Amino acid sequence: MSDRLKDRVCVVTGAARGIGLAIAERFGREGGRLAAVDVSARRLEPPVEGLNAKGLEARGYAVDVGRREDVHAMFARVEAEFAAPVGALVNNAVWARFQPLAELDPETAERMFAVGVQGLFWTMQAAAPQMERRGGGSIVNLSSVSAYHPAKDSVAYSALKAGVVGLTRAAAMELSPKRIRVNVVCPGMIGTPASIAQFDEATIETRQAEMPLGRFGAPEEIASIAAFLASDEASYMQGAVIVADGGWTVPAR
Amino acid sequence: MRRLEGKRAVVTGGGSGIGRASAIRFAREGAAVLVAGRAANTNETVEVIRADGGIASSMITDASKEENVAAIVERCVNELGGLEVFFANIGVTGTNTPLLEQTVEEWEEVYRINTISCFLAIKYAGRHMTAKRYGSIILTSSAASLRANAGAISYSASKAAVNNLAQTAANAFAGTGVRVNAVLPGLVETQLTRKVFEDARARGIEGKLGHVTPLKRPGRAEEIAAAAAFLARDDSSYVDGQLLSVDGGVSSTHPYGRIALPS
Numbered sequence: 001m002s003d004r005l006k007d008r009v010c011v012v013t014g015a016a017r018g019i020g021l022a023i024a025e026r027f028g029r030e031g032g033r034l035a036a037v038d039v040s041a042r043r044l045e046p047p048v049e050g051l052n053a054k055g056l057e058a059r060g061y062a063v064d065v066g067r068r069e070d071v072h073a074m075f076a077r078v079e080a081e082f083a084a085p086v087g088a089l090v091n092n093a094v095w096a097r098f099q100p101l102a103e104l105d106p107e108t109a110e111r112m113f114a115v116g117v118q119g120l121f122w123t124m125q126a127a128a129p130q131m132e133r134r135g136g137g138s139i140v141n142l143s144s145v146s147a148y149h150p151a152k153d154s155v156a157y158s159a160l161k162a163g164v165v166g167l168t169r170a171a172a173m174e175l176s177p178k179r180i181r182v183n184v185v186c187p188g189m190i191g192t193p194a195s196i197a198q199f200d201e202a203t204i205e206t207r208q209a210e211m212p213l214g215r216f217g218a219p220e221e222i223a224s225i226a227a228f229l230a231s232d233e234a235s236y237m238q239g240a241v242i243v244a245d246g247g248w249t250v251p252a253r
Numbered sequence: 254m255r256r257l258e259g260k261r262a263v264v265t266g267g268g269s270g271i272g273r274a275s276a277i278r279f280a281r282e283g284a285a286v287l288v289a290g291r292a293a294n295t296n297e298t299v300e301v302i303r304a305d306g307g308i309a310s311s312m313i314t315d316a317s318k319e320e321n322v323a324a325i326v327e328r329c330v331n332e333l334g335g336l337e338v339f340f341a342n343i344g345v346t347g348t349n350t351p352l353l354e355q356t357v358e359e360w361e362e363v364y365r366i367n368t369i370s371c372f373l374a375i376k377y378a379g380r381h382m383t384a385k386r387y388g389s390i391i392l393t394s395s396a397a398s399l400r401a402n403a404g405a406i407s408y409s410a411s412k413a414a415v416n417n418l419a420q421t422a423a424n425a426f427a428g429t430g431v432r433v434n435a436v437l438p439g440l441v442e443t444q445l446t447r448k449v450f451e452d453a454r455a456r457g458i459e460g461k462l463g464h465v466t467p468l469k470r471p472g473r474a475e476e477i478a479a480a481a482a483f484l485a486r487d488d489s490s491y492v493d494g495q496l497l498s499v500d501g502g503v504s505s506t507h508p509y510g511r512i513a514l515p516s
Contacts (some may be wrong), residue, residue, distance in 0.1 A: 212424055213428075236468065241498075
């Protein structure tokens with residue numbers, strides 16, 4: 001393909017499936033050395049084996065990104081095992097439930113924000129010194145069009161994803177002097193098995209008809225954006241938001 | 254690197270700055286490029302591409318005029334065999350005449366070159382691309398389109414119109430497979446901004462340029478070209494109707510360098 005990420009140690013969270021796995025594979029094909037992170041060791045093992053079988057260098061790290069000490073320990077391990085500091089970080093892991101406001105409970109809210117917002121604090125906090133030591137790096141965060149255009153029952157999810165945009169921009173300011181770029185991707189409806197399973201066929205057809213491109217996106221179409229942002233091609237992009245929703249949120253309706 | 258292999262691309266304003274860098278970049282990624290521009294430096298861009306082993310043709314024309322844009326598209330299709338990418342990139346800065354003294358003539362000129370040129374690109378490239386059900390149209394906007402004080406008033410307003418055009422055209426082309434997006438550069442040294450850079454050099458304050466951006470420097474034309482190439486490629490196949498800021502972070506922040514926060 002190309003070698004835009006050649007020899008770069010790339011940490012991808014939520015890498016066991018869906019968009020995260022597509023990102024890991026794309027980064028690997030562009031020459032990246034992959035630290036694939038997921039909360040579940042059992043879930044992580046087959047895809048890491050799959051990446052290795054494709055000739056890509058990948059190691060699995062079963063870590064809950066919501067736990068600060070575990071995240072810091074993992075980044076130290078990654079640097080030791082790859083014998084190089086981390087150069088790229090993709091924050092893709094999320095844990096989400098969609099509930100009406102009236103039914104939202106503290107356990108759900110805490111878990112969602114521990115993984116989807118605080119998790120990003122800890123990974124960025126641990127990655128930044130390593131990136132600084134190698135002369136810079138790139139962080140790509142995954143938000144959602146829900147940050148701007150809430151879906152049904154998404155009080156917590158919309159807040160979470162709006163938070164990701166805010167923390168991305170603040171981190172971009174703070175980490176600029178260390179030559180670390182931080183940008184954010186907002187996918188729309190992406191056709192992963194988990195997202196497709198939420199809808200019946202009629203709903204899927206209605207949704208697709210609402211989109212100028214007329215279809216759900218593929219995980220690979222988010223991975224190609226993440227690879228661009230992680231690479232030096234995006235060297236003047238800082239605190240930027242890339243929406244990838246097939247034009248879904250462009251028209252007013 | 255040849256990720257635009259087989260694509261045919263038009264770049265307007267291709268004689269210098271972002272247009273030249275983009276034409277070179279598209280060609281290096283494998284596209285055949287029709288480079289359009291008003292001045293003879295358009296030919297130099299083509300020479301650079303050919304010397305590099307790329308495929309390019311030159312067309313000296315004013316891409317703000319309807320018949321010319323129609324001719325650009327026709328020539329690209331006839332000579333290069335098709336048209337998959339159109340980068341509408343011509344622009345003028347407008348003047349810093351005080352707002353209360355500005356004239357309709359100046360505004361019409363700025364709008365014709367900055368905004369109507371984009372409409373024409375969408376109209377003529379769009380006719381070909383929607384028929385083929387494939388294509389990417391990229392419009393050059395500006396960080397000045399989002400807020401005041403990053404350019405002349407007529408310039409800022411004309412670029413805000415370009416942003417809206419990217420969105421409304423993407424919506425108008427729903428279901429056709431044609432994508433329309435805008436790229437929003439920050440401060441970059443080009444023909445348009447040369448005076449800013451020359452003045453700063455003359456005053457010995459070149460290092461201050463871009464100091465309000467988080468990356469603390471102006472951008473390079475090649476860095477905008479890389480973003481335009483991303484929008485041209487299938488790498489951005491699910492990106493439609495979007496405004497892509499390539500500005501070192503300036504649009505994502507307040508000018509924090511100037512604000513004294515309470516300690």
